[in-house]
Amino acid sequence: MVEIEPLPRAVIQAFSSQFEKSQSRAAxxxxxxxxxxxxxxxxxxxxxxxxxxxxxxxxxxxxxxxxxxxxxxxxxxxxxxxxxxxxxxxxxxxxxxxxxxxxxxxxxxxxxxxxxxxxxxxxxxxxxxxxxxxxxxxxxxxxxxxxxxxxxxxxxxxxxxxxxxxxxxxxxxxxxxxxxxxxxxxxxxxxxxxxxxxxxxxxxxxxxxxxxxxxxxxxxxxxxxxxxxxxxxxxxxxxxxxxxxxxxxxxxxxxxxxxxxxxLPAKQRKVVTVTTDGITARTKAALNAAAKDLAQGHRNKMQEKEALLVFFNHTAEAKLRPINEYILDLMECGREKFLVFAHHKLVLDNVTKELGEKGISYIRIDGTTPSAERQLLCNKFQFSEKSCVAVLSITAANMGLTLHSANLVVFAELFWNPGVLIQAEDRVHRIGQTSNVDIHYLVAKGTADDYLWPMIQEKMNVLGQAGLSESNLSENAECASFYCRDPKQKTITEMFQRSFTEEDEAMLLQAADTWDDSETGITSTCQGNVTESPSKKTIFDYFGNNSAKRKAL
CATH class of the missing domain: 3.40.50.10810 (Tandem AAA-ATPase domain)
Known part of the structure; x- marks a missing residue:
């Protein structure tokens, strides 16, 4: 005996719809x-x-x-x-x-x-x-x-x-x-x-x-x-x-x-606005103090650089939690392979620590990665059939690497030189890429991002209008929507423009890497935590010891 089960109502409706389409010319x-x-x-x-x-x-x-x-x-x-x-x-x-x-x-x-x-x-x-x-x-x-x-x-x-x-x-x-x-x-x-x-x-x-x-x-x-x-x-x-x-x-x-x-455009950028609501009272106070210090103006370029870099470093600390939240949300949403670019060691450490604790496979390439190991790490990422995240330094891994098995790039932090950002994007957007590429920039209001992002947009658009770059951010509506309403924005953005130049880049990078909060004496560790470091140089010490180099620049 053959037992015939009735079709569910949903199936009957679906087949009925199909039949009506076949009978109608206007489907x-x-x-x-x-x-x-x-x-x-x-x-x-x-x-x-x-x-x-x-x-x-x-x-x-x-x-x-x-x-x-x-x-x-x-x-x-x-x-x-x-x-x-x-x-x-x-x-x-x-x-x-x-x-x-x-x-x-x-x-x-x-x-x-x-x-x-x-x-x-x-x-x-x-x-x-x-x-x-x-x-x-x-x-x-x-x-x-x-x-x-x-x-x-x-x-x-x-x-x-x-x-x-x-x-x-x-x-x-x-x-x-x-x-x-x-x-x-x-x-x-x-x-x-x-x-x-x-x-x-x-x-x-x-x-x-x-x-x-x-x-x-x-x-x-x-x-x-x-x-x-x-x-x-x-x-x-x-x-x-x-x-x-x-x-x-x-x-x-x-x-x-x-x-x-x-x-679709070959490359789609969007701004992801993250919140820093969960930051500690100390970090919030440090951010506010840094912004206030900048708004007051400075007597010379050296003081400007010091203040801007302090603001930039506190921004990294404030974004740690939302960066991790966003990466884990991407994993839960099915994004199995993507690149995460960051600038500060504190952020790179924090991301890899979180991935490790969650049992998520990752590679990391930064300034300390030996040249001989870089290609091996790239191959591991390229040919991995399981989920894998490439955690990369914006400045140390923005050139010479091919990672086009992914089609998503996440910038956990911004960087003052848009050319470096474009080079980093192109680790994925290059020959061999068969899909369009998604670029996500994580931007936090109330931080240095308020001033860095408009500056990056302006520089990129100038290059695009001059035919020196295919990227014009103002044409991408999702990217052009983030603007800070702070009346002092233009003043502080101009400080970033004149202080963060290509000639200063090596010095600024080293100063950021040796960052030590001058008031609390904290610095990042390999585990992404903070620890007492009385012997570590402060930003102010660093700039003071490089006066000769500044004059040469």
Whole structure:
């Protein structure tokens, strides 16, 4: 006897949709009317991104946008949400490390949105619904159950929605009721399932709750469910072609880079705005004092250099935590191979320490790496089939290395010479690279980055206009959006311009490497911690001992 199981409702709907397409000549998705969305956004959409918005509107604002990494899911999500702006307030749930990057993106793409209407939740006691756009991290959302709004959010964006893959986690338990109650649900993930179909279930449930109300029904059909002595095992896979059809016809849109490569620039830069909220009171006070010292002006160039370098060094210390958070978020999002460039030994030490503690494979190349070992380390990275991070010194590993098996470069720190940054980018963007390259610059407000980034932009754009570089940062909207509103910015930026020159570079690098906080006597160790070092030279000692060299310059 052959037992025939009934098809799930989702499968019947998917096949019905396929049949209707085959019978209709007009199978294309209609163009959505975006006349109510800011032109600053709509005119910047690439054709495939416009198709993504059309797909979302056609499905009434409920979808899983699973485009490959680097294809602009953020701008598509903002456009989709803006189409339903009358239904706001909007909730955006995102990894902690990119909360402020989302806030910057809304300011950039929706100029009609007042900056004070964007609410970034940073503490559990903050109001979750005080803005038109409300941005919160997954972890903080799970701690705010008591503050669930009486009226649910009608429009929700879930960035990196694979964070919901485990139904038993606090983040998933907090998010699912809100998603089921929302009218528009926009899930974003370049890797919706990391390893098995079971990881898709919660995302399907969020977008189409009626498809598979009970997990066992989904698991039995697509997870090769087996009943063992301890219970059901859903770790397998089955009927994958059918699952693909259900997803694509009903709720998911996925484009790979290879499919839209002709529409993409070879190199895509973006600024990732990180927060330094977690810094110690001592570091915060040191940053504020350094900025105040700079704003007061200095009698001579030597004093300027000393003050600027102190500010630059304290910035490195302030960014340690957000740098690690961002790198670990990338790993959780499926980025298995990428480069991390930093300048200070303190930062390089801290990153490698964190990777080592998490059991993540990495290579490190800095000024102390022997020439004979560099190629061996490059080969290890190039041919590694497992996840691997290349932790590199901006100045010691920016030339002569080929690492194009990765297509993502992360700059944990900025550097005053944009030519050095371009050379570092090109460790990946070179002959042999078959994909477009993503470049992420981590920028922290309230630090030296406020002044370094505009300076880098200006220098790069001058080179581009003169035909000396193919890179013009002002043409990249995501990069041009970061500007500090400090009225003293121009003055301090000019100090960086005239103080950090190519001729000074060797001296400045050595001074940074021998940095010792003059007030507290702390310096970095190989473990990335701080320790007493009374014998270590301070920046001021270093500059004082190099007066002859300064005069020669």
């Amino acid at each position: 294309d998705i209609p163009e959505a009317d975006l006349s109510g969305v800011d032109p600053a956004l709509t005119r910047c959409l690439m054709p495939f991104q416009r198709d993504g918005v059309n797909f979302a509107v056609c499905r009434e604002g409920r979808l899983l946008l699973a485009d490959d990494m680097g294809l602009g899911k953020t701008i598509q999500a903002i456009c989709i949400a803006a189409f339903y702006r009358k239904e706001w307030p909007l909730l955006v749930v995102t990894p902690s490390s990119v909360r402020f990057t989302w806030a910057e993106a809304f300011q950039r793409w929706l100029p009609s949105l007042r900056p004070d209407s964007i609410n970034v939740v940073v503490k559990g006691k903050d109001n979750l619904r005080s803005g038109q756009v409300n941005i919160i991290s997954y972890d903080l959302l799970s701690k705010m159950d008591k503050q669930q709004p009486t009226h649910p959010f009608n429009v929700i964006i879930m960035d990196e929605s694979h964070f919901l893959k485990n139904m038993k986690t606090a983040r998933c338990k907090a998010a699912l009721p809100m998603l089921k109650a929302a009218k528009r649900v926009i899930l974003l993930s370049g890797t919706p399932a990391m390893s098995r179909p079971s990881e898709l279930y919660t995302q399907i449930l969020a977008v189409r709750p009626a498809f598979f109300p009970r997990f066992h029904e989904f698991g039995a059909r697509y997870c090769d469910a087996k009943q063992l002595h301890w219970g059901w095992d859903y770790s397998g896979s089955s009927n994958l072609a059918e699952l693909k059809l259900v997803l694509e016809e009903s709720l998911m849109l996925r484009r790979l880079k290879a499919e839209v490569l002709s529409q």
